[in-house]
Amino acid sequence: MHKLLTDNPGEQMLLLGNEAIARGAIEAGVAFTSTYPGTPSSEISLQFFQMSQECDLYFEYSTNEKTAFEVAAAAANSNVRSMCMMKHVGLNVAADGLMTLAYIGVKAGMIVLTADDPFMFSSQNEQDNRIYARLAGLPMLEPSSIQDAKDMIPYAFDLSEKLQEPVIFRTTTRINHSSGIVKLGKIKPRVTKGNYTKDPLNHVPVPAVARKLHVKLLKNLDTAQGIAEKSEFNIVEGKGKWGIICNGVSYNYVRDAVTDLDIADSARVLRLGFSHPMPDTLILNFLKACEKVLIVEEGEPVMEEAVKAMAQEEGITLPIKGKGEGLLTRLYEFSPAQVENVIAGYFGVPYEPKEAVDLSDIPEIPQRPPTLCAGCxxxxxxxxxxxxxxxxxxxxxxxxxxxxxxxxxxxxxxxxxxxxxxxxxxxxxxxxxxxxxxxxxxxxxxxxxxxxxxxxxxxxxxxxxxxxxxxxxxxxxxxxxxxxxxxxxxxxxxxxxxxxxxxxxxxxxxxxxxxxxxxxxxxxxxxxxxxxxxxxxxxxxxxxxxxxxxxxxxLKLTKQRPFEVTDKCKNHRDCMNYLACPAFYVWNERIKIDPNLCTGCAVCAQICPENAILPLKKKKVPA
Amino acid sequence: METTRLIIVAVGGQGNLLASSVLGEAALLNGVPLRMSEIHGMAQRGGVVESALVFGDAESTIISDGEADLLVGFEPAETLRAINKCNAETTVITNLAPLMPFTVNIGQGVYPDLAELQNLIRAKTAKLIAFNAAKLAEEAGNPLGVNMVLLGALTQTGILPLSAENVKEAMERKTKKAFLDSNLKAFDLGFKAAEQAA
Missing domain, CATH: 3.40.50.970 (Thiamin diphosphate (ThDP)-binding fold, Pyr/PP domains)
Incomplete structure (x- = not known):
């Protein structure tokens, strides 16, 4: 049985963030799942793909993110709990539907998961998809730990059902690809078949309908904000006058910094896990208890701008800072030391970072960029x-x-x-x-x-x-x-x-x-x-x-028969100069082929002007 | 519980993620709090794979520059590339068998001299344990067991809050049955190599 289907509440398991998310969905009784693969979200779908072969969970690899979103939207509108997941740029593809499904809403819970990638470990940009929550007017949840990642998913499904709206679940790479020890919960039974009730005057957003639905969406946002005010995922810790507001993985770096700097008595931390709509009252009360506030968030100054606006409206004049010179940056992911350094600087606490070794005399190390595989x-x-x-x-x-x-x-x-x-x-x-x-x-x-x-x-x-x-x-x-x-x-x-x-x-x-x-x-x-x-x-x-x-x-579809460079080679090096397959290496000024890497595609053999590259005669040498 | 930070660097295909998952399982079995993170964007395409393992009471899953207590490199040039994670108190363990980056193979760059590489690491850190783990893996009967050899060596240092028994039990749970004997042998050979280096 798939390990994530184990119905053993209380058991502790070491899980990858993406596994924890899939487990959370199983505990919530998710029955319909869809995706277009994209790092760092892909392992969530892999779990669903595997589990769908063992139980009545539905999973599909959809043609693109928009389709993945649409099939899940229909399932949720037929009273079946659904979830679609994608990388951050995938949500751009699904965004057309997202904006209007916010108007139409859902019946059963629906989660749209976006996996953001600060630092662009495997992406073409590092857009901050928290802004989508605001743009669409939808609730957003952001886990800080692997346990959170699991626990927030059932919460998100319940929230979605309560509001009759899809919920956006936003992770970053350091949630998706981190592991931690997770305590499992109970698995809710899956409801895999639903019924669709026709309701064209609420489900077909021609202008007259859409105008009415937008009013409903704004009302829903108010309701959502009321829930966010009391959410167990919006936490205030500490009683000091130095306020720190944070979200996602930044919360971990803040906690480690507070411990390491020994400022628990002076600091007060607000972690927003239910981050949109923002809990205004909670935040204003927090501000009123502080003398100065630092906002720690990777990416765009989303919370910073919102908190400053709230303070302005309320006439609160304490210093509120986040992004800026000597403070935090909109670029890349944060490191714990970076956050600790900024906290220490902002609140005037001595901080002695561990000194990294001197790198000035380290010779240049040849790069190891990813490359097309041998035989690709x-x-x-x-x-x-x-x-x-x-x-x-x-x-x-x-x-x-x-x-x-x-x-x-x-x-x-x-x-x-x-x-x-x-x-x-x-x-x-x-x-x-x-x-x-x-x-x-x-x-x-x-x-x-x-x-x-x-x-x-x-x-x-x-x-x-x-x-x-x-x-x-x-x-x-x-x-x-x-x-x-x-x-x-x-x-x-x-x-x-x-x-x-x-x-x-x-x-x-x-x-x-x-x-x-x-x-x-x-x-x-x-x-x-x-x-x-x-x-x-x-x-x-x-x-x-x-x-x-x-x-x-x-899949063992090929029998690999490696090639070798024979004595006929006159060292033209066409193979290296035109192909540069990673199976080639230079030895004593000659090109050789590593038989353990060569897949026998024979492309180099066909371009060798001397026909010097031939199948290796002896059996493949062991590694 | 005191925090111990371990960085493992390897080239895609060297089994870094399996080694990390064995250590994770060992921590779970032993009741040691653990968080880890991995970056493996295009590992299968010959890139670098880095794992960060944080044992004890910390919340962060990543390790800042200068913060590693232990650095284990499955490939010597990659060990040197990750030296920014070390401070003067760090213990470093490295395999000495190079895997040539294709950039070197096609003449774009020079592979660092292994003796100089060791001298540099030794001069900057508390301790360097360096040996040919590929040779020991072969001796153990599984050329792909470099990861298990290095698990043995890092366990021997006693820096992690895990005993050899913990790690071996985790290996039984996490590695393929067919390779268990050779993996355990690889672990022991790595453990001994680290003892001799001490």
Whole structure:
């Protein structure tokens, strides 16, 4: 049985934040779950995916975050508790629905989870999604610890039902990817089938309906604020005159700082776990008991601005600070020492940080950036594109998209010039082709194509743009950890009851006039097909099909037969200079292949001018 | 309970997260409060994986510069890269078997000299325990057991509030049965190597 299905209240388990969140949902009797994968949220869905194979919990990998949101919204409006989860930028994709579902509301509890990523460990921006709560007028909960992460989820479901509104649950990477010891609670039975009651005058927001619903939303916000005033997750600790208001993981750093600086007698801490709408009365009472206040929040000064506004209205004039020079920053994530230093400085307490070792004489250490895996077919496709472009002598612009293949950015491949968001490759390609005379070759992965690439391609066909879209189809959502997508044959997981959508059929149905399917590990043939597509005036699509090599390895789809560089090598180094596969290394001025890393894709063997790279004769050497 | 802070750095695929989860389980079994965090963005693509483990009474799950009591590096250049987490009192344990970054393989950068690397760490910290953990893992019968060798070594230092028995019991619960014997052997070899270095 899945460990998160253990019905043993009181048991202590070491859980990853994302596991704790999934457990919280199970305890709350969640019955319908949906997602589009995205770091740092992905392990929540993985738990649901696994558990849904053992019990009557419904889970789906949806085509994108908007769809994940919509299916969950319908379930919640049919009296089934639902939850959809996504990374912070995913909420931008779902935001259209979020804004109006706030008007319509829900019947059973619904949680929209956004996993923010301060410092951008694996994201393209560090937007602060607390602002969405304000924009939509929805309640927001923010855990500070792993136990909180579990405990707040059942609370959020109950709150959602009480208000008949979806609740936004906001985490940051240091909640999702931290672990702690969690005390389990009771599991509520799941209600997996619901009923939908027609109510078009409240559920179909034509203007006359929407005007009425907005009034209801504002009333709901008032009710929510009343609940926030008394919420067990909004805590005041200490009795001192130095006030600190904080949220999320910052609360931990504040507590550690208060202990370490030994200022428990002087400090008073307000932690907002139910952070929107803000509990005005609680905050004003807090301010009135303080002489000066510091707001500790990662990201934007959301609480700071709200608290200052409240104080102004109430005529409270004590100093309230948060972001600013010598104080805290809007950039990146905080560290405990950074928070302690600012607290000490602001309140005038001596602080001697532990002195880190002197780094001045540390030699430069070679970087270890993530790179396309040994044998990754994206490398082959990119090399073939580079070759075709070189042979045709065209100047290019390479719009790219979000996935492992973004790593084509690095030399020697250098096949990424422009990236905005999921699906932007096809859309921006149209714009570049319209206003420049360069050949525009755009790249998109299979999962991203389904997610939001299709409208850009349709746009190109309709508006008669001129670009080549290369769909890098490795048969799985690779970067986030091998989740399925609509193009995947689910029978390979022994899973029945799924459809399958052919990328080629979609592309042809859109009316793309030139479509070619290539096997990127066949170098010469692929280059020829790419040249034809590049020469085509109008929209051309190349679908480059080869399973993700990591995934193929995990599923044991390939028998790996490593290659070696034989004595015929004349040290041209085409393999290294054009491909730079991580299986290569330099030994005594010669290129060698690590047989434990080589997957036998044979792409380097095909580009070697001396045909010096051949299958390794002896059996694979043990690691 | 006093707070002890451990940083583990490794290259993706070296088993850092399993080692951390063994220590987490050991803490749970022993009633030691523990919080940990990990950064593993694109670990499977050859990047660096960093775990922070905070034992005892602290709320934070991350470790600031200069705050580590113990730094364990599964790869020597990565140990040196993480030296900013150390102070003059820190104990450092490192594997000495390098994994070349592909940037070095393709001629963009020079791998640090191993003797110089050890001298630098030794001069800046309280103690360095350095040995070839890859060789010991092979000796134990599982070349992928570098993580278990280093678990043995870090347990030997006695810096963490965990006994060898705690950690071994956690290994039984958290590692695959087929590898348990070689993992336990790897642990013992690492434990001994740290004893000899002391």
């Amino acid at each position: 077919s994206h490398r082959a496709t990119y090399h073939e594109i580079n070759k075709a472009v070189e042979e045709l002598g065209v100047e290019t612009i390479y719009p790219t998209d979000i996935g492992c293949y973004t790593l084509g950015l690095l030399p020697p491949l250098s096949t990424a010039d422009f990236l905005v968001c999921m699906g932007s490759s096809a859309g921006t390609a149209g714009g570049f082709s319209q206003v420049t005379d360069k050949k525009v070759i755009a790249f998109i992965g299979d999962s991203t194509f389904f997610h939001s690439g299709i409208p850009g391609l349709i746009n190109g066909v309709f508006n008669n743009h001129n670009f080549t879209l290369v769909i890098l189809d490795n048969g799985i959502t690779a970067m986030t950890g091998h989740q399925p997508h609509p193009g995947v044959d689910m029978k390979q997981f022994n899973m029945e009851g799924y459809g399958q959508v052919s990328i080629e059929a979609v592309v042809r149905a859109i009316g793309v006039p030139h479509v070619a399917v290539i096997k990127p590990n066949k170098v010469k043939k692929s280059i020829e097909a790419i040249k034809e597509a590049i020469n085509f005036k109008g929209i051309s699509v190349i679908i480059s099909q080869e399973p993700c090599v990591l995934y193929a390895k995990a």
